Amino acid sequence: xxxxxxxxxxxxxxxxxxxxxxxxxxxxxxxxxxxxxxxxxxxxxxxxxxxxxxxxxxxxxxxxxxxxxxxxxxxxxxxxxxxxxxxxxxxxxxxxxxxxxxxxxxxxxxxxxxxxxxxxxxxxxxxxxxxxxxxxxxxxxxxxxxxxxxxxxxxxxxxxxxxxxxxxxxxxxxxxxxxxxxxxxxxxxxxxxxxxxxxxxxxxxxxxxxxxxxxxxxxxxxxxxxxxxxxxxxxxxxxxxxxxxxxxxxxxxxxxxxxxxxxxxxxxxxxxxxxxxxxxxxxxxxxxxxxxxxxxxxxxxxxxxxxxxxxxxxxxxxxxxxxxxxxxxxxxxxxxxxxxxxxxxxxxxxxxxxxxxxxxxxxxxxxxxxxxxxxxxxxxxxxxxxxxxxxxxxxxxxxxxxxxxxxxxxxxxxxxxxxxxxxxxxxxxxxxxxxxxx
Ligand code: SAH
Ligand code: SF4
Ligand code: F3S
Numbered sequence: 001x002x003x004x005x006x007x008x009x010x011x012x013x014x015x016x017x018x019x020x021x022x023x024x025x026x027x028x029x030x031x032x033x034x035x036x037x038x039x040x041x042x043x044x045x046x047x048x049x050x051x052x053x054x055x056x057x058x059x060x061x062x063x064x065x066x067x068x069x070x071x072x073x074x075x076x077x078x079x080x081x082x083x084x085x086x087x088x089x090x091x092x093x094x095x096x097x098x099x100x101x102x103x104x105x106x107x108x109x110x111x112x113x114x115x116x117x118x119x120x121x122x123x124x125x126x127x128x129x130x131x132x133x134x135x136x137x138x139x140x141x142x143x144x145x146x147x148x149x150x151x152x153x154x155x156x157x158x159x160x161x162x163x164x165x166x167x168x169x170x171x172x173x174x175x176x177x178x179x180x181x182x183x184x185x186x187x188x189x190x191x192x193x194x195x196x197x198x199x200x201x202x203x204x205x206x207x208x209x210x211x212x213x214x215x216x217x218x219x220x221x222x223x224x225x226x227x228x229x230x231x232x233x234x235x236x237x238x239x240x241x242x243x244x245x246x247x248x249x250x251x252x253x254x255x256x257x258x259x260x261x262x263x264x265x266x267x268x269x270x271x272x273x274x275x276x277x278x279x280x281x282x283x284x285x286x287x288x289x290x291x292x293x294x295x296x297x298x299x300x301x302x303x304x305x306x307x308x309x310x311x312x313x314x315x316x317x318x319x320x321x322x323x324x325x326x327x328x329x330x331x332x333x334x335x336x337x338x339x340x341x342x343x344x345x346x347x348x349x350x351x352x353x354x355x356x357x358x359x360x361x362x363x364x365x366x367x368x369x370x371x372x373x374x375x376x377x378x379x380x381x382x383x384x385x386x387x388x389x390x391x392x393x394x395x396x397x398x399x400x401x402x403x404x405x406x407x408x409x410x411x412x413x414x415x416x417x418x419x420x421x422x423x424x425x426x427x428x429x430x431x432x433x434x435x436x437x438x
Contacts, residue, residue, distance in 0.1 A: 005032040006041035011049025015080055017143045017192050018106045019047050021132045028133035029110040039069050048082035050158055052333040056082050067096035081162035087121040104164045126204050128167040134180055140389055142181035146174055147193035155272050155339035168203050171210050178219050188227035188387055196230045197237040213242045220251040231257045236274040238283045247290035254291050255405035259299040263315035267304050284322050295404035297326035303357030304332045305349035312360050327368045331357045376428045383438050386423045388416045408433045
């Protein structure tokens, strides 16, 4: 009988991809099978995120809960960004943890599970050319890492500390992985990196010159691949060439995540984002002029140290002008090993009052809800191309994502799962669109 693996994945798409790698490695090399019940697992893994303080703090109570319910001989491993960040300390603080594996060291998973009470968190480790085992289960959508780490030093962000410097994965490996996905039935590929459009700036060994725009073009030539998405691009690197390829390549979905962080050029400077409010709006305008139906998502931090009401109004102004389709918004959380954290420690800046930050976050969320309701209502009668991903047997509807990344439900038959269908929108419920096959 195969051993059972339970894995909990927190954080961003990079962590989801790392978990997929871990699962594939353990299935192939160590004969594990996935379970969604920690009580029957032989190995429990927590793939952690440390981008904000709260989830990181919850880690130890979570370990305690798993330790209570686990089988007697089951092991517990902590992986991901908090593993990189806290390393050995996790072993010191919790006797229940068997090993700690950093976000940069995922390729060593099948070795570390045989070790006792070790922490492998080598931040300089380079697994950019490691070929991970392939997941055998065919899936409509696949994720591919195109780079590891991040070279930016945004002053609020712990990621460069947890994932190390940025290295691009060789283009041939990416193309091979994409072809393997397509051969097993995958229709849509999501390219991943902390800063995807910086692709090609540094490889670990000599490589032909290639940038993100060229990579997108090469991937799109794979026969049988229908859709390409990517996340996250950095607004600074969205040059005209990229925008033209994005607009004219029919396989690239017309949805983009553009992390704004703040609408105030002053705050953006303090965040070291490298662009201004005007540049961000200019890029949006250029893309919208070529792709009127473009859907734009974003990340926003409120309450970055020194953010004034005027700064925040600039953020609201960008929201009014861009009318984002999705907004992930967060209150600033001070993270160790970041520049802003040192400014706070040295009293050079102060935190925005918590109540004020909460009030700003609510204002932002409320206004975005109104915008979304107004814009979604305009979708009624329009036709969207939807990749049908699943069929709900109980309620008898199909579900999928439009080219513009909106969740769409359709009352129809199961047989359409896996197809790209034109759907006419008839109704809107919150962020969800409901329609009929056109
Ligand atoms: N590489 C991506 C972001 C990765 S982190 C980019 O450049 O946008 C994901 C999101 O978490 C960020 O976009 C940011 O909005 C948020 N975030 C990062 N550090 C944070 C902090 N210290 N406090 C609050 N939110 C933070
Ligand atoms: Fe963090 Fe900035 Fe890198 Fe994104 S680009 S991961 S926000 S340092
Ligand atoms: Fe992702 Fe969280 Fe790490 S957002 S990169 S898992 S700190």
